[in-house]
Amino acid sequence: MTDFFHDLKGHEVISTQVEDEAVNLVREHDPDLALLDIMMPGMHGVQLLRLLKQVKPTLKAIMITAVEDEESAREAMNEGASDYVTKPLDLNYLDAQVTFNLAL
Numbered sequence: 001m002t003d004f005f006h007d008l009k010g011h012e013v014i015s016t017q018v019e020d021e022a023v024n025l026v027r028e029h030d031p032d033l034a035l036l037d038i039m040m041p042g043m044h045g046v047q048l049l050r051l052l053k054q055v056k057p058t059l060k061a062i063m064i065t066a067v068e069d070e071e072s073a074r075e076a077m078n079e080g081a082s083d084y085v086t087k088p089l090d091l092n093y094l095d096a097q098v099t100f101n102l103a104l
Contacts, residue, residue, distance in 0.1 A: 009095065019043045019051070026055045033082075033101055035094075038065035038072050046072065049079050060101045064089065 014029055016022050019042055026034070034052060038045040049061050063076040066087040073084045082101045085094060 009098075011098075017041070019048050022048060023051050023055055026052050026059065030056065032060060033098060034059055034061045035098075036061055036063055036081075038063055038069070038076070044072075046075050046079055046081075049076060049081060053080050060104070062094070062097055062101065 012029075014025050014031065016025060017040075019040065022034075025031075034049075036045045036049055036052075040048065045063055045065075049063070052059055052061070057080075059080075060082045061076075061080065062083045062085060063073070063081045064085055064087065065072065068086055076084055082104075083097050085097065
Protein backbone atom coordinates (compact mmCIF):
# COMPACT_ATOMS: atom_id res chain seq x y z
CA MET A 1 0.00 0.00 0.00
CA THR A 2 2.88 2.37 0.78
CA ASP A 3 4.33 1.81 -2.68
CA PHE A 4 0.91 2.31 -4.30
CA PHE A 5 0.46 5.79 -2.87
CA HIS A 6 4.07 6.84 -3.29
CA ASP A 7 4.71 5.51 -6.78
CA LEU A 8 1.32 5.97 -8.40
CA LYS A 9 0.01 9.06 -6.68
CA GLY A 10 3.21 10.91 -5.85
CA HIS A 11 2.42 11.32 -2.16
CA GLU A 12 5.17 11.45 0.39
CA VAL A 13 4.57 8.30 2.41
CA ILE A 14 5.99 7.40 5.80
CA SER A 15 5.09 4.19 7.58
CA THR A 16 5.68 2.31 10.78
CA GLN A 17 4.20 -0.58 12.70
CA VAL A 18 5.32 0.81 16.06
CA GLU A 19 2.93 3.09 17.93
CA ASP A 20 5.56 5.28 19.65
CA GLU A 21 7.33 5.75 16.35
CA ALA A 22 4.04 6.82 14.75
CA VAL A 23 3.69 9.63 17.28
CA ASN A 24 7.27 10.76 16.61
CA LEU A 25 6.75 10.61 12.84
CA VAL A 26 3.69 12.85 13.13
CA ARG A 27 5.75 15.33 15.17
CA GLU A 28 8.66 15.27 12.71
CA HIS A 29 6.86 15.11 9.35
CA ASP A 30 3.54 16.90 10.03
CA PRO A 31 1.47 14.65 7.70
CA ASP A 32 -1.95 15.66 6.41
CA LEU A 33 -3.44 12.17 6.66
CA ALA A 34 -2.85 8.92 8.54
CA LEU A 35 -4.00 5.42 7.59
CA LEU A 36 -4.37 3.47 10.83
CA ASP A 37 -5.19 -0.18 11.36
CA ILE A 38 -7.71 -0.81 14.13
CA MET A 39 -5.99 -4.03 15.25
CA MET A 40 -2.37 -3.30 16.02
CA PRO A 41 0.09 -5.48 17.95
CA GLY A 42 0.45 -3.28 21.03
CA MET A 43 -2.35 -0.75 21.04
CA HIS A 44 -5.85 -0.45 19.62
CA GLY A 45 -5.88 1.83 16.57
CA VAL A 46 -8.39 4.18 18.18
CA GLN A 47 -6.00 4.68 21.11
CA LEU A 48 -3.25 5.58 18.65
CA LEU A 49 -5.63 7.96 16.88
CA ARG A 50 -6.20 9.75 20.21
CA LEU A 51 -2.44 10.12 20.72
CA LEU A 52 -1.88 11.38 17.19
CA LYS A 53 -4.71 13.90 17.52
CA GLN A 54 -3.06 15.24 20.69
CA VAL A 55 0.09 15.88 18.67
CA LYS A 56 -1.75 17.25 15.62
CA PRO A 57 -5.45 18.01 16.17
CA THR A 58 -6.04 18.71 12.46
CA LEU A 59 -4.69 15.32 11.36
CA LYS A 60 -7.14 13.46 9.14
CA ALA A 61 -7.28 9.69 9.64
CA ILE A 62 -8.74 6.77 7.78
CA MET A 63 -9.17 3.69 9.95
CA ILE A 64 -8.63 0.24 8.40
CA THR A 65 -9.91 -3.05 9.82
CA ALA A 66 -10.29 -6.69 8.89
CA VAL A 67 -13.68 -6.96 10.56
CA GLU A 68 -16.74 -4.78 10.43
CA ASP A 69 -17.15 -3.65 14.00
CA GLU A 70 -19.75 -0.93 14.37
CA GLU A 71 -18.63 -0.06 17.89
CA SER A 72 -15.01 0.49 16.83
CA ALA A 73 -16.18 2.47 13.80
CA ARG A 74 -18.35 4.70 15.96
CA GLU A 75 -15.56 5.15 18.51
CA ALA A 76 -13.05 6.01 15.77
CA MET A 77 -15.40 8.57 14.22
CA ASN A 78 -16.06 10.10 17.65
CA GLU A 79 -12.29 10.46 18.11
CA GLY A 80 -11.98 12.32 14.80
CA ALA A 81 -11.42 9.65 12.15
CA SER A 82 -12.41 10.83 8.69
CA ASP A 83 -13.42 7.42 7.38
CA TYR A 84 -13.44 3.70 8.13
CA VAL A 85 -12.67 1.02 5.52
CA THR A 86 -12.56 -2.77 5.73
CA LYS A 87 -10.10 -5.35 4.43
CA PRO A 88 -9.51 -6.71 1.95
CA LEU A 89 -8.72 -3.22 0.74
CA ASP A 90 -10.05 -1.98 -2.55
CA LEU A 91 -7.12 0.29 -3.44
CA ASN A 92 -9.23 2.31 -5.88
CA TYR A 93 -11.79 3.03 -3.14
CA LEU A 94 -9.05 3.82 -0.63
CA ASP A 95 -7.41 6.11 -3.18
CA ALA A 96 -10.72 7.94 -3.65
CA GLN A 97 -11.08 8.35 0.12
CA VAL A 98 -7.51 9.63 0.48
CA THR A 99 -8.05 12.12 -2.36
CA PHE A 100 -11.38 13.24 -0.89
CA ASN A 101 -9.98 13.71 2.62
CA LEU A 102 -6.89 15.57 1.43
CA ALA A 103 -9.14 17.96 -0.52
CA LEU A 104 -11.13 18.95 2.59
